Amino acid sequence: MEIVLAPYLAYKEEDGKELANTLSNGIQYLNNSTTFDDFDRMQYLVKYALPLQQQLGVFIKKLGLELNTTLYLNYNASNVFSPDFLKSFDSIPPQKRKELALIGKALFFDSKLSGNGLVSCSSCHQSENYFADGKIVSASLDKTQPLRRNTPSLHYSSYQQSQFWDGRAKTMTAQIKDVLFNPLEMGGHQSAILKYVMGNVKYSAILASLFPDTHNNDEDMNHIALALSAYVTTLNPMNSAFDQYMAGDKKAMTATQVKGFNLFMGKAQCGSCHFLPYFNSLVPPFYDRSEVEVLGTPKTDNLTHPEVDDDMGRFDLYKIRYYKQAFKTPTVRNTEKTGPYMHNGAFSSLESVIDFYNKGGANGLGLATPDQTLASKPLNLTKPEIAAIIQFINSLTDKN
Template identity: 45%
Template sequence: MITRIKLALIVLITAFLAFSAKEKEATPIGVQESIQLFRADAPKFASSTTLLRQAILSINRKNPETIKNALQALADSRVAYKRIESMMEYFFVHSARIYNRAAKTEIEEPYLEYQAPMGLQYMEALLHEPDPFSKKKDLLEQITILEHAAKDLNSLLYQFKPSDSQILESLRLELIRIMTLGITGYDAPLLKTGITESYEVLLHIQKALNPYMRLSAKPSDSLSYYLKSTLQFLKQNPNFDTFDRLSFFTNHALPLQTHLGKMISRSGFQLNTSGVLNYDADHLFKAEAFKGKFLDPKTTRSEIALGEKLFSEAALSGNGQISCATCHPPGRFFQDGLAKSVGFDGSTPVSRNAPSLLYASLQHSQFWDGREKTLEQQVGTVTHDALEMNGNTAVTLARLAKMKAYRKWFKRAYSKNGTPAITEANIQKAIASYVRTLQPFYSDFDRFITGDKTALNSNQIKGFNLFMGKAQCGTCHFAPLFNGLVPPLYQLTEFEVLGTTLTENLSKPEKDTDDGRIRVRPIKFYEGAFKTPTVRNSAVTGPYMHNGAFTSLDSLMEFYNKGGGAGLGLDLPYQTLSPNSLNLSEEEKKYVISFLNALTDRMEVNK
């Protein structure tokens, strides 16, 4: 009898929980509030485009004030757009490209869709031309498109039925967008309105979160506190060049991200569509924040150990004398210190600089020109390249099969159901698995950002604030990986045309002869385009750039300070780096370099 009663209770409780879950699903918590916010803010953005058009119509060469008025109207319109950005970027991303597309022609991979300059960013660039009055026609064309499109924004809501999980993920990603793009000036580098815009974005986030914060008092109290403190910090420190980004992160934004994550987790609305970010990590700067995508959970210790041995195994090369470690020695942060490594014949240099392999897995393309998508493919290409390792598959497999130790190690890592363990595919997989573990996240900066306030000195703190602000380094080397993996989804690796010179003699600049990614994708905008590598460990892994032309961080900083090749006077119509000078003082450049030194990982991690 007792058993039957218990069984009946279990059935009733199960049914109740199932009903509650369905009821929760059927009755959204904050969806309508987010939709209403969009309904209210979209017309305000549309109105701002009308005012912007009027300001542009008023541009008059005889009255320079009209340019200032247009810039102010543009800044106002950008702020108005930012209030709807989280919805646009998450739910209506193709429509969002109309309004806030890059100011340079971009190619959306992997489908190779051309993205011509358009929208607010392009208008910013036009208004900052040496002769902005001559761009009035172009500006009017742009604002006409924006104004007409903005009038129909609310039509996007027709039959729009998002879930609470989607709304919350859109807000979570928008917070990351503030931290990695907004405060760096990524889409307003000349207006320098990133801090003001970030305030407006966060204000929207606060409003959209209100319905969810009633679900659970405990996490909501802390979440409410950090929302208010972060908003207050942004409002009280609107100056872009002097904004203390490190304090913003450590005292406000990162705790806010932590408590937002806790609230979402406890509410049961966890959703991860990025496929890259690990939402179980406390915040973006935790080492485990990117482990989900780039480390296969099925990888075994035996496979990684085998990969580490093969990494230094000369039997993989044609002459039995060269290994991966030859050009990427672990004791030198996996980089050999040469402008270009010595090739297979012992005298001819390879075509490009061998970058460090630390964090090499945290990107979606391999090699400087991105010609391979996976580390396995990269290993295969290098081992077979006649100039690099000149390996022969049959010879390599025969050599390894003769070694008792390798027969044992391969069997331990791969042998299943009698399948041969020593194969080319397994060699590539093992080495790739080992390289994927090379993510130390153990620099002085990492220690500081995760709690050790003694880890950085004052110059390094100044350097970080410049890196993420005035120096604009953070607009290409995105935090926290400081490479070209684009936030907040981190699903695309950027390729940039910097106009890298042939040598570091900037007084007599010469155009480099390497045409870059255009060899892989024969598109004119890719001429001279190269992947943006991480600047983690850059202080100890020179020379720099794809050609190893820059021997010091000092000369490299000056190259960027002058606006790249185009800023130096070279003819580079497709340069994506702004040709404008950064106007960094000698002292400021040294601060940035000091910060780069703080990105050097502790050597014991690399052993």
Template identity: 40%
Template structure:
């Protein structure tokens, strides 16, 4: 009697089997942690199990984040409440590893045993949910390699900064675990790399082995050389994984993304696509739209009295700010907030300090209509523009398929298109991470390492955009409550309630968007109210732990309020690095 042989598994099926095994391994360690808590284990025992469980999860992370991001957030999301995307009156409470960590580190407090048990129970349930979804998840080669590269970017931007392990500071071991998982997956593909393709795979595997060794040998969070890791290991790994994917014949991704799917590294000159942050394909920028938008940007015709343009408060020589605490209002007083830079504004999913609009077109509308800023009218401006022969020609070129090209939306879209050209991603820092080691000196490199490590700057102002747009998918932008004072020497928080004015939720009181620190040497004064005149003042504020660290009562502060204990030398090094984020090549 003939027997049918078992059909050989495809490589994606083998990857899924590996994925399921690692979920089981994580689940087992969490159950052991639960048992040890129930049996009154020591602080050290619980910490060891917790670290082991997170290291196990890091082998799962690349696929969990790719295929099931909501569940991944529940397992390892930021430990702060957030508004429910489907119900603006409902608050989602944080769950997962990052909620458990403060119960165990720096020491376990037995009086919180019941709360800890509850959190671990939630985590166990979420791992069950992940396993259920993973069991039925169909994987594809293109997606697997895409997920691997995104995990490398996640390590570079979030992992080595301590973003998701701020207290345990086990980031190097966790990064090594994530890379080990990438190595295991690539090994499953070995039979498919035949002939000349073999060398491409070997290059990727060699880079991974060296990176894992480097991370494993690095025991101290604060002294870890992040710049060396990124330039020597991180960038080559992301590049070689892309090469390996192409060698297997995986098609290039054609979907529109903020970070182009086929960028070799995070730091490529054209790695980011501002068109991702538009409302539709029709809103995408073009050379003709941008040229028209530039003319409109500097033309006072858009203001009610014809005496102010966008460029009045966003001046190129000041990195598109105006150097004032708060810009002048039309009546001689001040507008509500400091004028932020427009450089790289096109790489943000929300705009204004309170994130109240999603698109540059809507930002333009609000500014033009605002009685304190421009007090204009788009319909009236449109009528004026139609009487100008030069503008009629420019609008026809920019919107050739429209019978009546001069209208409200096209004015806004042209302005947005121009602002999207204000890309500023070619600073000395960028050139350094692309390979030109002459661009930064040792002090500035040390400053970057402090920025990404001990200084904790990189956990809010994320590399490489250095704003609050969260990597590696760059779809959302964070707001933070840091306790900015009303005056430099005040112990009282600034009265501006920020995002709370839009969403009457306590978690948003005094919440403001995390702005970019690119070109920060040109954009003083700082903060939403312009309260600090120098970078030294800004660093001192953070070094003290923000508003709470200065003695303010801010129960919802999201900035860690423990002191950073930066030395004077370290503060100078961070500032030296920040100044190397200056890039005026686009204006």
């Protein structure tokens, strides 16, 4: 950064003074750090990295050099933890978003969209349970069989470039249509849904005013999915203790939680897959792609006699060897409240999840997972360190 910025800083010396200072202090801090494990990531983040990003943004604007070459980054946000850091990933026109989300909210709680009139999105994504359901897996629509996978929370789900545990839906609207029409989930039919929604003035009047030029059923159906998606996109509170700390409130987190953050980003390696700022699969620095990873999550949390899970994840979609047991990295924001964990709901506590990581995932347990992307070397986390990581994860719980 120092090399790239040098000519600009020389050209506008006065305007770049603060930025140059922060940059050189940050470099000094890095140079003075001793070991990988001892590096105080939190201190570096709040004292140097975040101010640097903010000051750089201001400097770029002063010089009129906003290139806008990246699709999702918002130049006007001060840093990665600002609520408006990324532009939304959908195509909803800004002036329609609010009204669309309001209909979406009503539809989300409306069981008339389902085939049997009994199930709504909120049957599984329960607002009082952080939009998860607290179950290992939910039951199918007719209650005769378990669904294949655990219900994920919808908080921050709009900050993903693909949806579902295996990333099979590229957009939220594709994902929503899949669920609406899936006979095991909502068992809805396009014709019945359209008849109900378009026949209900509460919905149809607003949809007609937002989209006056709609002439066919597929377009109407798209708008319904778009409305649901607009609502899900509002579910990103960013008001946890951690977020308050990032916004400058030094009292918002305890010393143990800060230690837990440093372990999460350092020795425990969690941050190498659970990327900032949403602690999920969204890959920096362009945020244009969501990643899948292979941990080899076993069938149950019995790690003494582990059994291979038969869900092959993304491999079911693309028969490529390294997709065997590949799943999208979920967020750990609000995970305090969204157990049981993993695609199969196999882990009942955060302790057992971290125990699994600490032992080196499937390979560390002696299971054959040749393409495991998680390091198989044990992490050697101590009990107090594991407790600190959990305390940190708890600092990511939003006020519901």
